[in-house]
Amino acid sequence: MPNIKSAAKRVEITRKRTLRNARIKSAVKTAIRRYEEALNSANQELAQTTLRKALIALDKAVTKGVLHKNAAARKKSRLTKRFNKMAG
Numbered sequence: 001m002p003n004i005k006s007a008a009k010r011v012e013i014t015r016k017r018t019l020r021n022a023r024i025k026s027a028v029k030t031a032i033r034r035y036e037e038a039l040n041s042a043n044q045e046l047a048q049t050t051l052r053k054a055l056i057a058l059d060k061a062v063t064k065g066v067l068h069k070n071a072a073a074r075k076k077s078r079l080t081k082r083f084n085k086m087a088g
Contacts, residue, residue, distance in 0.1 A: 021064075021066050024060070024061050024064055024066045025061070025066060025067075027057050027060075028057045028066075028067070031050070031054040031056075031057040031058075032075070032079065034050050034053070034054070035047065035050040035051050035054045035079060037050075038050040038051075039083070044086070047083055051083050054079055055076055058075055058076055059072065
C-alpha cells in the first residue's frame with residue numbers, strides 16, 4: 001500500500017482506468033465474435049449490420065485510447081475483407 005496520498009490516488013485512478021479499458025476491450029471482442037457468427041450463418045444482411053457495429057466498436061476503442069489506430073485499422077480491414085469475400 002502506498003504511504004503518500006498522491007500515490008494512493010494514482011493507484012485508484014489506475015484501477016478505474018484498467019476496469020474501463022477491460023470493458024471497452026470486451027465490447028470490441030464481443031462485437032467481432034457476433035460478426036463472425038453472422039458470417040458463419042451466411043446471412044448477408046445480419047453480417048452487414050454486425051460488421052457495422054464491430055467497426056464502430058473498434059473506432060470507439062481508438063478514441064478512448066484502448067487500441068492503437070493502426071491495430072484497429074488492421075482489424076477493420078481484415079473484417080471487411082472477409083465480408084467482401086462472403087458477399088462475392
